[in-house]
Every structure is written in C-alpha cells, then in structure tokens.
Amino acid sequence: MTTFTAQRQDLGTIRFARSPAWETMQAVRLLIDPRGRAYHEPWHAIARQADTGELAPLFAVSPLRGWVPDFISPPPRAPAPTLEDQLAEIRATPAEHVARDLIRCHRTVTGKARQTVAAMLPEPEGARDALAGLIERAWQQLVAPFWPDIEALIDADVAYRSRQLADRGLRPMLEGIDPRITWREDGVHLADKLPDTVELRGRGLVLMPSAFSWPLVIAMSAEPWQPTIAYPARGIAGLWEKPAPAPGALVRLLGTTRATLLASLERPASTAALARRHDMSASGISRHLIALKDAGLADGTRHGHEVRYALTRLGGELIRAATSPQMPSRRRRPP
Secondary structure, three states: OEEEEOOHHHHHHEEEOOOHHHHHHHHHHHOOOHHHHHHHHHHHHHHOOOOOHHHHHHHHOOOOOOOOOHHHOOOOOOOOOOHHHHHHHHHOOOHHHHHHHHHHHHHHOOHHHHHHHHHHOOOHHHHHHHHHHHHHHHHHHHHHHHHHHHHHHHHHHHHHHHHHHHHHOHHHHHHHHOOOEEEEOOEEEEOOOOOEEEEOOOOOEEEEEEOOOOOOOEEEOOOOOOOEEEEEOOOHHHOOOOOOOOOHHHHHHHOHHHHHHHHHOOOOEEHHHHHHHHOOOHHHHHHHHHHHHHOOOEEEEEEOOEEEEEEOHHHHHHHHHHHOOOOOOOOOOOO
C-alpha cells in the first residue's frame, strides 16, 4: 500500500491535471498489455496498423512487470500542459535522474527488454533524448489523431470530481474516484503493491484522470517529481462509441445536424472533437454551434488555445424533455 501522508496545509494543494506524455506512454503499453483493450478495441484496431517497430525502446522501458522510469512521463507541473511542454521537460531531466531510473528499470526487466535498457545505461543523456523523440513519434501515431475526444473525456472527469468536491467535500470525492483510494487521518492511501510512505510536505498531490490507464490506479512518488495518482477517467466505456441518434422530437425542432450536435454536447467538446466525431468540417460545425449558442442552448468556455462547448441549463432541459416519455393528456369529462 502506498500512503501519501498529508498535513493540514497539504489539503489545499491537491489538484487535477492531464498529461499528453502519460497518455502516450499508456497507449504504447496498451499495445502489449491486453488487460485494458476491452474498452479500447476500436482504437486498438486502428493503432495496430501503425508501424510501431521503431518504438521497441519504449516497449522496453514500459514492462508489464517491473519499474517504469518516471522521467519519460513526468507528472504535469501545470493543469493542462502540451506535449511540447512535456517533451521539453523530459529533455531537461538531469542525467543523474535518468541514470537512476534506467538502472532501477534494468534491475526489474528480463529478456530482450533487459538488453535494450542495458544499452542505454552508458549514455543516459543520449538515451533520454532518444526516448523523447520516440514519445513524440508515438504521440503522432497513437494519440494525436484522437486527442480531442480523449481531452474532452479527461476534462469531463475533472469537472465531475470538482462538482463532487464542492457538493460533498474532499474525502467523499477522493473515495469516489476508485475503491482502492481511501482517506484516513494520516493522508491518502492507495491499495497497490508498493509498501511505500510518501510525505507530501507541502508539495501537494496531483490527481490525474487517464483514458488509457484502466484497470490500473498508479502512484508516482519518486523524487524530484510531484506525488501523483493516475486513475481511469470515468466514461471510458463510451469513449469510442459513435454518437447516439438525436431524439426525433429534437430533430423536428432543430433539424438533424443541430439536434445531433446538441445531444452530443452532454459531454463538453471542442469544435475539432465534434468535427472528428461527426465527420464534418470544423467550419460547418462552428456555424451550427454559433446558432445553438445564440439560442441559449449551448455555451463555450476557453481552455487554453481552444473553446470547449457544453450544454446550458436550457439546452439540457430541452434534451430531457425530448427524450422523456410523453404523458397522455387527460381530457376533462363534461359535467
């Protein structure tokens, strides 16, 4: 069991973040680990067609059993870093930290992976830069084409947990993430295989929802990185599902395209994500979103470089009214 011991001041420094580098490495791992494929079979059917032979060093440092170096997917310092931000951080990792992680990985892997990691040990800086380049390549092949939907899923998880925090408090929110996470008087406990105690000492704790981590809840605690718990984002079962048809009543009111878009905004999404989801041009999606926004049915909030659209209360009520069974009207009997 990993225990993150927390003092009173640590409670105010628990935060959420997402990590493109982490998602990339978990996607790489999913290519060789069948456990999580039940939720990702549509993605896997596409990913296995990519030429991943050159990614062999990434497979070597992502063993199914053994130590995975933390420097290749460092816990994010900001809530929503770009992959470029994280690659710059990886390439700036001090050589001694790289060497320490690679030595620990080498001790725990076997076979061809052990030989591959052994070849990295004499030149940790070269290994670090080579791995960063492969992470960038894996991102482009395995994650970037799907990132708008993945990002929307992760952000929806954060929004849900934030509402739980506001409505119910820290302990119920934490324990609602996963049964393996519990809150006790001395801090946050994670039921995993690591008998480890990590003192937060004001450094805070990062909670990181992930699309590709299922079924694992993973603790990252090695210095000098910020203590982090990565967990499966809620809703991953629907990540690759095609949008359900819009309710007929909504189609008759708004037209097929706008009704379909409005119904899909039950999970907030950017223009790019909606364009990919519905196989439409971004400019066409944008025109319909503006119309929905002008009608008060949807609203947009800026997230970094993009605008994320979501239902307004009126939009949500309209969808619920269109999907709820209609009660038969009762005519008054004449006196």
